[in-house]
Amino acid sequence: xxxxxxxxxxxxxxxxxxxxxxxxxxxxxxxxxxxxxxxxxxxxxxxxxxxxxxxxxxxxxxxxxxxxxxxxxxxxxxxxxxxxxxxxxxxxxxxxxxxxxxxxxxxxxxxxxxxxxxxxxxxxxxxxxxxxxxxxxxxxxxxxxxxxxxxxxxxxxxxxxxxxxxxxxxxxxxxxxxxxxxxxxxxxxxxxxxxxxxxxxxxxxxxxxxxxxxxxxx
DNA sequence: ACCCAGGGTCATA
DNA sequence: TATGACCATGGG
Numbered sequence: 001x002x003x004x005x006x007x008x009x010x011x012x013x014x015x016x017x018x019x020x021x022x023x024x025x026x027x028x029x030x031x032x033x034x035x036x037x038x039x040x041x042x043x044x045x046x047x048x049x050x051x052x053x054x055x056x057x058x059x060x061x062x063x064x065x066x067x068x069x070x071x072x073x074x075x076x077x078x079x080x081x082x083x084x085x086x087x088x089x090x091x092x093x094x095x096x097x098x099x100x101x102x103x104x105x106x107x108x109x110x111x112x113x114x115x116x117x118x119x120x121x122x123x124x125x126x127x128x129x130x131x132x133x134x135x136x137x138x139x140x141x142x143x144x145x146x147x148x149x150x151x152x153x154x155x156x157x158x159x160x161x162x163x164x165x166x167x168x169x170x171x172x173x174x175x176x177x178x179x180x181x182x183x184x185x186x187x188x189x190x191x192x193x194x195x196x197x198x199x200x201x202x203x204x205x206x207x208x209x210x211x212x213x214x215x216x217x218x
Numbered sequence: 219a220c221c222c223a224g225g226g227t228c229a230t231a
Numbered sequence: 232t233a234t235g236a237c238c239a240t241g242g243g
Contacts, residue, residue, distance in 0.1 A: 032224095033224085034225095036223085036224050036225085037223095037224085037225040037226065038222090038223060038224085038225045038226080038238090039223055039224080039225085039239090039240080039241095040222080040223045040224085040240085040241070040242070041223085041224060042223095042241080042242075043223085043240060043241060043242090044224085046240095046241090075239085075240070076240065076241075077239090077240070077241095078223090078238080078239040078240040078241080079225095079226095079237095079238045079239055079240080080238090080239070080240080081238075081239090082226085082227090082237090082238050082239090083238090086226085119226090119227080120225095120226065120227080121226085122225060122226045122227085123225090123226095124224080124225060124226090125225070125226080128224080140224085142224055142225085143223085143224080143225085144224075184224085185224095187224095188224050191224085192223090192224085
């Protein structure tokens with residue numbers, strides 16, 4: 001068992017199954033993936049609740065919306081003007097592609113390429129959507145992942161998204177969607193619950209994955 | 219008052 | 232290719 005695998009098993013025994021992504025529908029996952037860009041999930045939930053109350057959490061309804069009426073509903077999740085436009089750009093693409101029934105039969109690599117062509121969808125958002133809405137075997141890299149694994153000495157902090165993703169996908173023997181799903185969720189759980197509240201890392205299940213006090217790491 | 223969050227785009231060098 | 236500015240709210 002290599003270090004990538006042992007870190008997973010330590011996280012899993014510490015926190016247990018996370019059952020991601022928290023959402024009622026695949027479309028809600030995609031909307032959430034855009035709204036959570038550089039934003040705390042609690043604030044995303046408020047924006048999603050606003051959309052749900054306005055009956056706007058489906059593609060057909062969103063398509064008949066403007067950025068002007070969308071922005072106020074997205075306010076709690078921050079960057080509301082930007083995200084209103086990103087959401088519209090995504091929904092226009094999504095409907096033009098024939099929505100889920102058509103998209104689900106496209107090969108993963110091709111689907112990823114098309115997602116990345118949408119303005120406002122970058123590598124992490126695309127991979128969130130691929131893994132959690134389409135159940136594709138891609139490993140999602142986020143800021144927590146890069147920080148934790150560079151602190152543990154496995155990668156440089158400057159390692160690019162694609163290189164880091166390839167690194168994870170290569171080091172996991174069990175090439176399994178459920179594993180990739182759980183691993184990313186556990187990393188986020190660990191990042192939220194431990195690395196912030198216990199900066200000395202003294203009770204951290206990963207041993208010094210947190211910054212030493214007083215030491216900066218850009 | 220400060221730092222950061224489940225990023226991405228665009229302009230500059 | 233690689234930084235920097237910008238987007239903006241809410242919690243700790």
